[in-house]
Amino acid sequence: AAEDGLSAWLRYAPIPHAKHYHDKLPSAVVTLNATEGLPVYTAGEELVDGINGIFGKELSVGDDCERDSVVTVGTVAAYAKNGGCVDELPDLIEDGYHLRIDGGNVLILGQNERGALYGAFQYLARLAQGQVTDDTLTSNPEVPVRWVNQWDNMRDGGTHGSVERGYGGDSIFFWDGVVREDLTRAGQYARLLASIGLNAVVVNNVNANETILTPSNMDGLARIADAFRPYGIQLGLSLRFDSPQLLGDLDTFDPLDDDVVAWWQEKTDELYRRIPDMAGYLVKANSEGQPGPLTYNRTLAEGANLFAHALEPHGGIIMFRAFVYDHRSLDQDADWKADRANAAVDFFEGLDPDFEDNVVIQIKYGPIDFQVREPVSPLFAHLRETGSAVELQITQEYLGQQAHLVYLAPMWRELLDFDLRADGEDSTLASIVSGQRFNQKLAGYAGVVNVGHNTTWLGSHLAMSNLYAYGQLAWDSSSDPVEMLEAWTKMTFSHDQEVIDVITKLSMESWPAYEDYTGNLGVQTLTDILLGHYGPNPGSQDGNPWGQWTRADADSIGMDRTVWNGTGFAGQYPDEVYEKYENIETTPDNLLLWFHHVPYTHVLKSNKTVIQHFYDAHYRGSAVAQTFVPLWESIRGKVDEERYEHVLYRLVYQAGHSLVWRDSVTNFYLNKSGIPDEAGRVGNY
Numbered sequence: 001a002a003e004d005g006l007s008a009w010l011r012y013a014p015i016p017h018a019k020h021y022h023d024k025l026p027s028a029v030v031t032l033n034a035t036e037g038l039p040v041y042t043a044g045e046e047l048v049d050g051i052n053g054i055f056g057k058e059l060s061v062g063d064d065c066e067r068d069s070v071v072t073v074g075t076v077a078a079y080a081k082n083g084g085c086v087d088e089l090p091d092l093i094e095d096g097y098h099l100r101i102d103g104g105n106v107l108i109l110g111q112n113e114r115g116a117l118y119g120a121f122q123y124l125a126r127l128a129q130g131q132v133t134d135d136t137l138t139s140n141p142e143v144p145v146r147w148v149n150q151w152d153n154m155r156d157g158g159t160h161g162s163v164e165r166g167y168g169g170d171s172i173f174f175w176d177g178v179v180r181e182d183l184t185r186a187g188q189y190a191r192l193l194a195s196i197g198l199n200a201v202v203v204n205n206v207n208a209n210e211t212i213l214t215p216s217n218m219d220g221l222a223r224i225a226d227a228f229r230p231y232g233i234q235l236g237l238s239l240r241f242d243s244p245q246l247l248g249d250l251d252t253f254d255p256l257d258d259d260v261v262a263w264w265q266e267k268t269d270e271l272y273r274r275i276p277d278m279a280g281y282l283v284k285a286n287s288e289g290q291p292g293p294l295t296y297n298r299t300l301a302e303g304a305n306l307f308a309h310a311l312e313p314h315g316g317i318i319m320f321r322a323f324v325y326d327h328r329s330l331d332q333d334a335d336w337k338a339d340r341a342n343a344a345v346d347f348f349e350g351l352d353p354d355f356e357d358n359v360v361i362q363i364k365y366g367p368i369d370f371q372v373r374e375p376v377s378p379l380f381a382h383l384r385e386t387g388s389a390v391e392l393q394i395t396q397e398y399l400g401q402q403a404h405l406v407y408l409a410p411m412w413r414e415l416l417d418f419d420l421r422a423d424g425e426d427s428t429l430a431s432i433v434s435g436q437r438f439n440q441k442l443a444g445y446a447g448v449v450n451v452g453h454n455t456t457w458l459g460s461h462l463a464m465s466n467l468y469a470y471g472q473l474a475w476d477s478s479s480d481p482v483e484m485l486e487a488w489t490k491m492t493f494s495h496d497q498e499v500i501d502v503i504t505k506l507s508m509e510s511w512p513a514y515e516d517y518t519g520n521l522g523v524q525t526l527t528d529i530l531l532g533h534y535g536p537n538p539g540s541q542d543g544n545p546w547g548q549w550t551r552a553d554a555d556s557i558g559m560d561r562t563v564w565n566g567t568g569f570a571g572q573y574p575d576e577v578y579e580k581y582e583n584i585e586t587t588p589d590n591l592l593l594w595f596h597h598v599p600y601t602h603v604l605k606s607n608k609t610v611i612q613h614f615y616d617a618h619y620r621g622s623a624v625a626q627t628f629v630p631l632w633e634s635i636r637g638k639v640d641e642e643r644y645e646h647v648l649y650r651l652v653y654q655a656g657h658s659l660v661w662r663d664s665v666t667n668f669y670l671n672k673s674g675i676p677d678e679a680g681r682v683g684n685y
């Protein structure tokens, strides 16, 4: 069963009535111009393994695509060269594929090798879901940047490689300051990611260590890239801005200094000598005490361009993070207008035209930090010439750290559909990060995943639906949360309708429930923000040095982010959105306390007071979490015992912990406000 965890949705488990389909399936696989170690070759292997696993049918490996009952896979170019018999070659963009299923005759063509592999995985996903029907489709990715970020440390205080905000064990890449000898897991990870259309992994923490660039570690990185390559996954690297000083013997890391420029060029050249297909860099600068260009009074654009120039000759790109803020400049008590949420737009304002073409600004979905509910970051509406990528977090840092089930696709759906109304026109987040709204070539998605050595990858079997959904959304932002869940469940667990229904119900209720029993009305998640971002601690949400505040006192709560009386954050949005949030009447309840500071007795659109809403929501959400346990128990025997028990253990824990959440938060605000719960529950045990 450890195998089940490792192969996640790629188990290729037998489906019901498998034999029945044999004559509708190919009998042989033909790969065009396949080279071992490259994606088309891998596609051939996957097709053989998949069809054998799902149907118990063994394909022969042939070389004659004219024969009957053959699945042919290759690039469009290789197919055309072989005199392939498609009348019209499909219109594909980079990484796109064409899939034609005609009984046992199947044609899978990629614009490149990676696209061919994606097409093979798509065909296999259909088969694994029991869809053995004819079809012709052409699928192109919506965006070129479909990256994963791993926050893996090479060395963390002690000796081993931990993962920052990782809840699935140690790093699969690093150990004791160097790249692991055994990179089997890196290859298995790449396989999972390729199957959902992702194309690059940044392997080390955004809080990077300069030693990643020693010659022996660069050799190690080349081995990781080798493990990724059969799956078309490219390697990306996080860099530490002051590396020239820490690792080189320069006395500066000024991005405009000639020696610094030469140092980065040399390192970049050395990397590309080892990894010619490297994707590029990710840089966190001038954030949370990290060094950056501002240290030398250079602009963020000058900092980003330093790497852009070094990468340009190699075709690499730089993902430059917008998560820039100086927590030391924030003083809650002295300054009503102090607001960390303002930082990104403040820091990037005016720089848009200055970034080189191979720079992408990587922006967390919300202006603070992966909270259970945040408005979409206004910075997305400010970058017109420079492409942006939305940073989503699959690892559930503030969202229960995989000990709680929280299916995130519904939240991502809302964010992607949110219309920023730039220049008064339709401007959904999805249309901006696809590059379509502002006509940008480079744009897309970055997902912080943080898998670890654990055989479940993320520490929880159910949490893997988030990774699956992330890949699907990055490929096609219109993907539906329920459909993705059903497909994932079929492939991961079972085709049994009850299993599908139970997992769908649990998952779809999980984000609203979590929001209910943690932080309501946009107040933030209310986790302990000083110790690990886990568990309830509303008291830690004020007076902390990180600028994640609620401004709760005896009478009132919320951050006043209006222009007329508050921090001015609402003014960073395009007019229509600004007006909506500036005005308390038009601010939706679920973001009320994000934008406004109100008495606990303020009446919501729901006609409840803020404080009563807190009480009711906490009771409601934790009650929903109690139902997860019997729901799961109702499918005992329908999923294998080991995974059944593992999930049950987590859900029992979640049910209990949701009560801890409920009681901590409701009691905290009862004590603060002195306003009793109308239903008499809070404080009465």
Ligand code: GCU
Binding pocket: 164, 165, 206, 207, 284, 323, 369, 397
């Ligand atoms: C959060 C997170 C950190 C991380 C940072 C970032 O603050 O807690 O661990 O380094 O975000 O995204 O850079």
